[in-house]
Amino acid sequence: MLLNVALVIGTFLFMEGVAWFTHKYVMHGFLWSWHNDHHNHHKGFFERNDLFAVVFSTVAISLIVAGIEVESLSFLTWIGAGVTLYGVFYFVFHDVIVHQRVKLKHRFKGKYMQRIIRAHYIHHKVHTKEGAEAFGFLYAPKKFDRTVRSNEPAAKA
Secondary structure, three states: OHHHHHHHHHHHHHHHHHHHHHHHHHHHHHOHHHHHHHHOOOOOOOOHHHHHHHHHHHHHHHHHHHHHHOHHHOHHHHHHHHHHHHHHHHHHHHHHHHOOOOOOOOOOOOHHHHHHHHHHHHHHOOOOOOOOOOOOOOOOOHHHOOOOOOOOOOOOO
16 A cells, blocks of 8 residues: 555656656657647637647556556556646646636745746746746746746736
């Protein structure tokens, strides 16, 4: 049981590195065609960028199913659960809190939340494939600690 919890938590933490790498080298690299509409205004609720959620959820589901179906690979179920947990946190932070794809009337005043929100705003100041910074989703370096002004709009793209 403790090993399973460690696998979920370890995978969750590892996924921030996977997400950073994927964001910097895949989304802002050879699959910019999927990510482009996320950095630029577009019509409609869905974006081509949402295809990344489909890819990551397919990986998570595949890991969980493989772990259930093949007894010797049962640890994969817990790794898949960690990927899924990261996806839930990502969705809540990125799509609900920052981009407000689901409307909330709450302002986050904690230093940690302000830092990661500011880092994401700074990332979205760049509307091209090159030149962006702050590729993490749930972690941002302390250089982004400056307080987010309450009148600063949420990133719309």
